[in-house]
Amino acid sequence: MMSEIKIHEVGLRDGLQNESKILPTQNKIEWAEKLAQSGIDILQIGSFVHPTKMPQMADTDEILEYFKSHKPTVTLSALVLNEKGLERAFASQVDLICMGVSASETHSQKNTGMSVSNALERITKMAIDAKSKGSQVQVSVQSAFGCGFEGKISESVVLSIIETYFNSGLMNISLADTAGHAYPQQVERLIQEIYRMNNDAKITVHFHNTYGLGIANCYAAMNCGVQTFETAFGGLGGCPFTKVAAGNVSTEDFAHLLHRNGLRSDIGIERISAVSKFAEAFFEKGLQSYVYNTGIINY
């Protein structure tokens, strides 16, 4: 099962949205092409959000337009937040449309201006719409393991959101640890519970490294049978609408863990690190990736 581990590279979305300096479109296309050639499986191009709210993502349509005629071999994904964004996603012909709700009322209000239940109703409708139009869809639960504002998030709230997804035929779900509060025992507990609810669930996980547990959480999820992992090159990232969030699990570090275990040797860590190097230079900051900074073990 572990041999089928997949990487969903989210640095171009979750990484870049967290930087105030805006990457020019031409560079973003170059970085995307390099990442697509690295052997990762799904590449998140950006999000369909209003450009005044997040100017870093203003060129998502343009980049996907470019890739219509320069189709890479990876699955392309993008995040949508509302119906307007969903229309843009349809027009872009992006392969995989990602959307989600937060399990934290405070985070949901701050992020969307809606309660969890209102957001859930809206997102579920959008997801069903996207599926019916033939798109691949991933629905997520943000703040699934804890919230920077509220602290503890009840597992029953998370499970009830997921039950709504399942009842709507949405089996491709992502659990996002927006604030980095997850710990491995909790990850195992929640994931085992979700598989008990529906063994056909296709679970993706997304961990932030705020308290240094990102890779340990990935390992715990892997042990439970999770096959898809959202990570960011160079460990970039951090949600701008939460408190004290640190970067994502670094793609290089996660791919290195896979290589150490004899898995996914087709993923070229040096190709990912080449993009991180551009990012380090462009954003003029050090990166939170061990393997990017140390190099790889070569045996």
Place this chain on the structure above:
Amino acid sequence: MMSEIKIHEVGLRDGLQNESKILPTQNKIEWAEKLAQSGIDILQIGSFVHPTKMPQMADTDEILEYFKSHKPTVTLSALVLNEKGLERAFASQVDLICMGVSASETHSQKNTGMSVSNALERITKMAIDAKSKGSQVQVSVQSAFGCGFEGKISESVVLSIIETYFNSGLMNISLADTAGHAYPQQVERLIQEIYRMNNDAKITVHFHNTYGLGIANCYAAMNCGVQTFETAFGGLGGCPFTKVAAGNVSTEDFAHLLHRNGLRSDIGIERISAVSKFAEAFFEKGLQSYVYNTGIINY
């Protein structure tokens, strides 16, 4: 079982020996006293090594002399490298004497000038001697998961060293990942194999964070039933006699993982971080501890 997790704080030895600036004895005593009051279980005071070889450890006898009349509530440990050091350890009345061999021929030669088998014979004799004199003894295997010089270390070499320990009645063993090459699946495999050899083994693990896998490796070891973890305040450390080693797993990060899981709430992370703060100021360098830099989750 997990409720019995113990922390062996090694920062005063493995951390300080890696810094060229020498901490004055009076400060070292103050740091040791603060660490002893933090709730950790075993406190490594230093090593009995020739002062010209490692001047940072020259005051180990003096500090243990001080603690004879200022007995802390924790177990005190020290590392010995040879018979001369062992005599000093006896005189110091330290509670727990630690010693070990490397599983890597190159590392063993560079570190001790001896082959693995010669070092093993010598250390085993010393350990039996120490046990017979009533000391608690811990015998380790360094480079147990890989070597910065040699790369892969055969599991059979590690297991054969451990078999020699077991055959000599030495059940208190430590597996040290000197170069930071360990990955969690390997950790589980090796530890399960050791417990299969002898279910009475008392296993300690010691991970360095070179490739970002330290905490994940701790989690894997915990899952196999390992109860004692060697960590360093602020994530200080790194063996001076190996290539590309990074710091130890940070005590704060590891204790935080335990707290998140409802364990060892008696350990005061802020007391450990207070010592890390001294270290950050004294050595004038940033520390590789997430929780030290971010703070703790308080629920």
